[in-house]
Amino acid sequence: MIRFAGDSGDGMQLTGDRFTSEAAAFGNDLATQPNFPAEIRAPQGTLPGVSSFQLHFADYDILTPGDRPDVLVAMNPAALKANVVDLPDGGILIVNTDEFSKRNLTKVGYDSNPLEDDSLEKFQVHKVAMATLTIGALEETGLGKKDAERAKNMFALGLLSWMYHRPTEGTERFLREKFAKKPDIAEANVLAFRAGFYYGETTEAFAVTYEVAPAKLNVGTYRQITGNTATAYGIVAAAQLSKLPVVLGTYPITPASDILHELSKHKNFDITTVQAEDEIAGIGIALGASYGGAIGVTSTSGPGIALKSETIGLGVMTELPLLVIDVQRGGPSTGLPTKTEQADLLQAMFGRNGESPVPIVAPQSPSDCFDAVVDATRIALKYRTPVLFLSDGAIANGSEPWMIPDVETLPDLTVEFATDPEIFQPYSRDPETLARPWAVPGTPGLQHRIGGLEKQDVTGNISYDPENHDKMVRLRQAKIDGIEVPDVVVEDPDGNARVLVVGWGSSYGPIGAAARRVRKLGLPVAHAHLRHLNPFPKNLGEVLKSYDKVIVPEMNLGQLALLLRAKYLVDVVSYTKVQGLPFKAEELQDVLADVIKGVSA
């Protein structure tokens, strides 16, 4: 497990990303977690400006980006100070000494230089003058000192690549492609990368290198993928599987913007992206497109959902398909834009006026975004309803290997538009799904009017009739309640667990890893993870009631716990944390162990 940490201008995300690609190409299983400030360039050398990237790679299947790094690369005193607390005793610390000037030390509150006192003695410290060495290696290129110094992140990458016996061709090819328009910069980066690699090889400071063999994953073809890319690809796939065009109406917002960036590249799949004037226009455009027979999609984060609520309600009333993607971040208000949280569940569930039910689908990992978004689109199209898709910052920016599906095996999402004027009624319903007909403008003889006012059952005309309103409220609810979702699967390898841990969304990794750990300690535990939050799987109540204790860890103050208690009258134990960071397997291990011991005592 490696963490690269530096100033937000130091290129740590790129460095981490490249190391990840090397690991992926080598066949390791992996999980990554970037952590960066909301400011684009926070003041240099300060604690708020620290940007880091953690990579967990192994020769077995892993579930999380890891709790604590084995190796910490710190490019400056701020990065050291912000990250060293996570480094376990005996961990390897590689420090760029060039930045440890008195001024930089004072800036982050170091009274004395930690490299010179004994505060780091419990670690294996490697002091490397990365900037000096990089500038030296680039002397002959004629590049200015400032430009040369900027390649020091590639020096660090080269050094780590040597330590872990990584293949280097991929990174060199990548650098040449990335800087194709500036060949001198490309060569400088390649030289710095090689200098780092050779530095490791020639100095004797690094006594040990590590070999991590390829992981034994299931047979198939893999690639590395982030959650936002997988979400975008899922939308492209849904367009192909339904043979419908996609219109994405959206407004840039962290951490969801990459979905817009990715989809805007795939116009050849009949995908139109509209960067709207605001969040409300984004969803309005999506709903207008759905009305016209396209798959309307909008992507945002929590604050954007707040703005889109009224239009989601219009989608509920007009019963049109609509995919609403919420990449959750720390809240409330602007909150923690670049950090993760799961605190929009109740907003998704209830955040509209009136009785306004919408289905909710949550992916559990970066690669799972693909299947989950295809499923969310299936529900939207089949049941003619807005669907809330709850990803989060950890999934969106995190990456892992993804076994690429055979497109032939993906589900058929085709739908039929209404065409027959003889039988058409705007609010008649399919007896099985309770969906109303999707009658798009341009269809002869089906001219009709829809809108936000209450509809008369069947005809869709405006109706203020009390009995009718009661009926329509219940019909809309029944339609959502009746959505077909797969049963929840319980993972209990020993089959004798009395404690069930239930999670949803991105906590799948840490919960799964914690469950494995406690089982190794001889404490049986069952794990169920919910992709469908509304409606819940049909078997969920039965599952919950068959355990002595149910524990629900969430990155909020207990939102799923509240829903489970209310619906199933089960006294779940709620474990919550809202620090803007994913759970650590270590902490959940303790929590689970305590509950299990409590039950057996």
Add this chain to the structure above:
Amino acid sequence: MTAIDLGIPGLTGVPTTDEKQSARDYKSDQEVRWCPGCGDYIVLNAVQSFLPTLGLKRENIVFVSGIGCSSRFPYYMNTYGMHSIHGRAPAIATGLAVARPDLSVWVVTGDGDALSIGGNHLIHTLRRNVNLKILLFNNRIYGLTKGQYSPTSEPGKVTKSTPIGSVDHPFNPVSLALGAEASFVGRAMDSDKAGLTSVLRQAAEHRGSALVEIYQNCPIFNDGAFDVLKDPDEAERRIIHVVDGEPIRFGREGEYCVVREGFGLAVAKSADVDASEIVVHDASDLNLSFALSRLSTQDLTHTVTGVFRRADRTTYDDGVRAQVNEAKASKAADLSKLLHGKDTWTVVG
């Protein structure tokens, strides 16, 4: 046959019919529920009489509205229609226009809907030049919420929410639209069916956003707001009807005219100026259009009607469609290839 064959760029792509249509074909089976004497009736009637003259397939016409009295409009049209939410009709209509080149999309809105809660969508729709026809019913009052002042109410207006008079300064909708880069801006009166129909026709023919401000009387909460423009004697001194390419004269005998003054325009007596000094309307001249919108404050001393501006500019929906079509033509939609990307590895058993 589509409207492009008719030489109507605004309706390019919308299928036409040879079937004879009448106003009755455009009346829905819903009972019209505006207050007796409301100006909306006259506008509805004018639109229902005008649409059959376009010869479009009725199922390819869509009316999208927001919230307010005027926004009930779609229910009374036997076309496709959506009565959406407050202020958002331009956004929803944008999505529809982007997705469907074969539709003629109309937005019906009011001074509160378009200029207050939906102001942002209005200006951005005009800026993008989405191919929508926007009918802004301006009665200078909030009707559906029973009589509060609106963003076009005159200063000092006494209403339910301003018992000692409003201190708000009103928008000039035409100036606003021109400032928002609108490619077509017109104005008409509810009481002038011929003038309204003429502006509607030019709006329909225009490819791009067309904003038509319609002065419309609310007999319940703001009755007589435009009476000075309806009194024949007053009207001839106040209403300045402009026609592209023609000198701007008004009055019963053309005794008044518009001349240049400083950076703007002013009204003069035709007898006092040389004929060459009378401004000739040029709808492609943005500065002239804007100056016309500023001829007087909104106290109706002077009111310009007709088409202020008409300029050709690529529409947003045509632009994004062209990009998508070009991408589709130049690159196959190979899902499997996309999912694989550049760097894959294979695990074998």
